[in-house]
Amino acid sequence: MRALDYLGILSLLLALPTTHSLKAHDFKTCSQSGFCRRGRALSARAKEAGAAWKSPYSVDPSSIAIASDQATFTASVKSSLYPEINFGLELRVHDDGVVRVRMDEVAGLRKRYDEAASWALIAEPTVSKDIKWTAGKKDIRAVYGKKKELELVVTYEPLRVALLRNGKEQVVLNGQGLLHMEHFRTKTPAVTQTEEPAPKEGEEVVADEAQAVMKAENPRAWFEGDKEDDYWEETFGSWTDSKPKGPESLSIDINFPNHGTVYGIPQHATRLALPTTTGESPFFSDPYRLYNADVFEYLASSPMSIYGSIPVLHAHSADSTVGMFHAVGSETWIDVGHASDKSTETHWISESGILDLFLMPGPTPEDIFRQYSRLTGTTVIPAHWSLGYHQCRWNYVSSDDVRTVQKRFDEEDMPVDVFWLDIEYAEEHKYFIWDKKNFPDPVDMINDVAALGRKMVVIIDPHLKRTSDYPVYQKASELGLLVKTKSESEYEGWCWSGSSAWIDFFNPSVWDWWKTLFKPRQLASGWSWTESTEDVHIWNDMNEPSVFNGPEITMPKDNIHYGGWEHRDVHNINGMLFSNLTSQAVAERSDTPKRPFVLTRAFYAGSQRFGAMWTGDNMGTWEHMAVGVKIVLSVNIGGMSFAGSDVGGFFGNPEPEMLVRWYQVGAFAPFFRAHAHIDTKRREPFLLDQPYKGIIRDVLRLRYTMLPIWYTAFRETSVTGLPVLRPHYVMFPKDQGGFNIDDQYFIGSSGLLVKPVTEKGATQATVYLPEDQVYYDYFNHFAYRGAAKGKEITVPAVLHQIPLFVRGGSIVPTRERPRRSSKAMKRDPFTLRVALSKAGTARGELYLDDGETYAHRQGQFVWREIVAEKPAKKARTLKIESRDLGAARPAEAVDGAVLKTFDPENEYAKSIADVRVEKVVVAGLSGKPTSVKVEGGDELVWDFTPGVAAADKKEGIASVLAVKDPKVLIAKDWAIIIEW
Known part of the structure; x- marks a missing residue:
């Protein structure tokens, strides 16, 4: 029966038409998520109550304890709604001015998940030696900074945290009173709440009075709502989430009173400057969601979550930039609103975890990137060859197919560095095991590719086929390394392999074992991938994780990971551990470690330390081409510089004009790969007719001439954290005319400005020059002059033309000799x-x-x-x-x-x-x-x-x-x- 089900799933997937549409009913909206619904309802009640609204959380001044290093203080926090529940607050100031704010339930019925930061941070940050807290009657505060320009103020009642620069509030926590840490409780029969008393005949009751009455009669209902909304169980479609721990969500408002533009919280298909979600003006009605999900055919403009989640946000104005990072691994919804064009309000609602916020004071974008990278690390310098062109599709069907594709690239004088194999290389989708019918000589095939200075990348997904003839699954099951169900049995789901199990990478026992699998030689300790070489690198897909028969096409939230934590606690971190361990495994497989290349689809804060990402299963449309640029810029803001979108779109059959434009887009992304769905027509660039083939050949060669620029840019980001792709607000933080620009960008500090063309039939493009400086056309040296307050110019952009400029004052190093691969250029x-x-x-x-x-x-x-x-x-x-x-x-x-x-x-x-x-x-x-x-x-x-x-x-x-x-x-x- 399982075999029949497996074939049925595959036949449905392979029968997908070439024109696709998002199946939105597979994924929740906020109104379908209990904790998000509760969080938004809390915000609505606060708005309705107006000035009468007051946060129930307050600091007990008598409990304040200042550490001997003066950089840290702790205190007890109480909620007036639940005086019997205890919370602990800790604030510490790091030596670079970053402020860490932690709040957790103390001695509760259960422990909240508090390990998200340990996976994201590279080390425990060093605290400042120059802080001195002063405790007063109403607040405790500290003044610090080189010029004593920063001030941190913690107000006792209600609890409020504000970071100020030169007397102006930069970021405020709980200023609107939306902080709510749902404490652990025992399930009790539902209690009918007291209804608000009706006014007497002839008595007029104004809204504020009604609120006051409600608050006095039942303050818990006034604050939390008058019913238990999906506290203990939640149903979506045919799935039921058992919620054995009950409600444990965390809600907090994080506001930026003097910053009108915000960026970050990738990954979403939307503009770089985040549109509002709260109805003041267009754009979205649902909050931004952070919940790693396999949303193939995703919309080109939506706050829906897609494959990765980085809970980091930049708030920007012409005066300063401030940032925040929330170390939470559970599903999170974020509302963004603008009370004015000079301020931003955000409301963060997470399903579980503690409050663990890092406030980054800036004051420039460059400072924010440095502060964030000191926390979570920088993008590493990749292997040089990985910055070349990657050729992929689902699937190259045989060893001979790979050899033929390589031969055709060489015959057409088109450079390429990497050939990829999708899931069909593996026998019955048992990863590491070659399908010998179609790939009878895998090592010879790999060596044939490597002989011309190239590499291969093959896919390793996180699901293991549950069968006795698959040694990887058998060993993982024997050692107890697999994710478990809520009843502690081995979890079974369905994915490409059919009946599948998932390795629990939170289990330390997995780590060394996983690394042994990649050794390209026989090990005494057990099975390893002997039919591989050091020229093979890895693609980690489906690691959200994607589960075809699971809720929202992922794993049930009540599954259990190492340490007894539920999947709901670690969902957004889960995929990162898979690619991180794979990266370490590839680096350590040889006696002399070599830089690995690992591509991941799911990611979290810190993933930048271990490899590249791509924007997932995009569509072959002009809209997806355009939004791909914005997504790549956004993940660069989130610290992941090594990023790109599938050239040509994963789904569909792009017309030649679109394919040419997409190659022009891809050539100016850090990660440059063409990829296509199994149902699409073959579209390797050498198959096109002229003039399209010739234009793409020129684009590929242009990418290779510019490899020194890309490599130098990665050196800089590896040290400073500044992204490889830089939008205008990063380069020119005081130029308000550039705050909303996300269709052109700079490449590192090279001085190169590129404006990808993403519109059908375009013959010209509008480019914004942000300063009174000369900008030279890269190809013909035409000199354009900007203006002190910014200026738009119109430039030619027919199909073979790329709007590419060199900023005056720049020196750009290139290598101009056409070669078949980057390895052949090393002495050019x-x-x-x-x-x-x-x-x-x-x-x-x-x-x-x-x-x-x-x-x-x-x-x-x-x-x-x-x-x-x-x-x-x-x-x-x-x-x-x-x-x-x-x-x-x-x-x-x-x-x-x-x-x-x-x-x-x-x-x-x-x-x-x-x-x-x-x-x-x-x-x-x-x-x-x-x-x-x-x-x-x-x-x-x-x-x-x-x-x-x-x-x-x-x-x-x-x-x-x-x-x-x-x-x-x-x-x-x-x-x-x-x-x-």
Whole structure:
């Protein structure tokens, strides 16, 4: 019977039409979720009560205890509704100014889940040594910061926490009185609440008086509601959630009185600047939901949850940026509202867990990223090859199919670095086990791909086929490593493998065992993946987890994980542990650890430390192409820089124009992969007719020329936490004209500004320039000038054109020789594009290492600064100089490593000692040179094309100086002197 059911499920899935629509009834709205309904009802009662509303939570001043380090204090909190229940409050200030606010139920009937932060944080933060709390009659407060500009105020009654900068409130907790930690209780028969007494005849009762009467008669009903709403059991569709612990949700308002724009809380398909959900103006009527879910065919504009959840938010204004991170792993709904265009109110409603908030004071976006990355870590520098182009579909059907696809890429001179295999490579979807009928020679196939400098990625999903001939499942079951049902039996669900079980990655006993599976050699300790090599990397899909026959296509919330925690407590963290452990397993499978590549669909705060993500099962539509850009920007805000969307859309058969535009979008995302559903037509780029095939070939080659830019950007994010893709508010935080822009962005600190074209039939594009600076068209050096208050320009954007600009003042390093893969480029010479600012100067960086191992953490790298300056008293001279940065800034070397010393003559630098600069292109020179020399050397070979100014003389084609083969070495100091 199980086999029949399995085949039935698969036949339904494989029979999906190529035109899809979201099955919204599979997923809850707030009104269908008991705890969200209760939280929103609380907010509605507070709004109706107006000034009469008061939070029942207060601090007992006599309980305040200040730690000896002065950075921490604890206190008891009581609720006037339940004086017999005890809560504990703790506040601590970190050495970077971040404030941690924790509140938990003390000595309750049960323990609340309090381990979310332990999975997200890289270490316990260091507390400040410069804090001194002052306890008064009404509040306790601390003033701190380099200029004593920050103040933290905790008001006793009602409990209220405010962080201020220079006297202005930045973030306020419980300012609207929506804090409610539903305490654990014993189930009792429902009690009918006392109804509000009817007014006497002729007596007029105003709303405030009615509220007062209700509050006096039954304060609990006034605050909590007059009935138990899904406290102990909840039904959705055909599923019933038993809720054995009863109600335990957490509600709190977190408001930003002086910040009118908010970003973050990925992952949602919506604008970057989050629209309201509370009805003041368009957009949404439901809150944003954080609940990792397999929402294939997701809507292109919706607050619905999709695959990942990062509970981090930036609130921004022209004056400052403030951030917050809530370490909670359960399902969470977030309302966003704007009382005015200069303030934002948010209401967070979580199903379980404790209050564990990190308030990040900023005051700039750069500060927020640094503060957040100190908590949860940075995106690591990926393997260099993983920044190339990835070719995937569900599925390449055989070893010969893979070889043929590789051959066709080479025949068409299209670069590619990675070929992918989806679930059909595995026998009966038993991951790690090859289907020998179609893949009879897996190691030979992998080696054939690797022989041309390429890698393979294969899928490993978290569900294990429950069958006696699958050693991975058998061992996991024998060792007791699987998720259990509420009755403590092994959980059985249905996924691609049919009857399946799920490994419980919260169990420490899983961790070492999981790593052994990836060893490409036989182990004495048991089974391992011998039919694999170190050239195989991993795709972790379906790890929300996706369960075809589960509630909301996921695991029941009353399932049990290690430690007795319910799945409801850890749902949003669950998928992160799967990809994190897989990443560690791939890194440790060889004697010399190499950087792994692991792609994950589900993620949580901290996932950036272990790999890449993609935006899931998108559709081949223009709307999905456009919203994919916004989602990738949003997850970059959430700390995950290594992100991208499926080029072409997972579902559907995009027309050639759409496919070309999608390749242009993908080439300017950190993760660049084409992928397609099993029902779609084959759409590898070499299959297209001209001119589309030629345009995509040029796009792929452009991506490869720019790999040094991407790699250098990842070095920066690995140290600073600043995202690889930067929206305008990050680059220009005071420019209000850019706060809502999410269809163009900058790539790292490179100075590159890209405006992807995501509209059918477009022949031009509107681009916003945020400053009075020159911006050069990357391809033809046309110079556009912005304005002090921002300016829109219209640029050509026919099908083969990408609106791509170099900001004046930037130096961009590229490698211009077409190659079949990134490995073939490792010793190629460089071209330096010098885009002079209106002041006639420029700067750029280049970072290089072996791209594969962790030797860079021991100082094996080359990190150069290239500067174009006018020497003092030489107005008609430009000096372009290359300097070492490793020795200048060893403490921020790379990837979190701190080097006390750095040797510019390290072994890696020696290995590329003969790699040179083959061309220098200078745009915007104010006169024709009379001399171009390497400092101390002979005259160089160069060409100069004068600029052609437009009528207003502010714009036009810039002058271009091309210096041919100056014979300077990329890893050495040098200078080129230009005189005119």
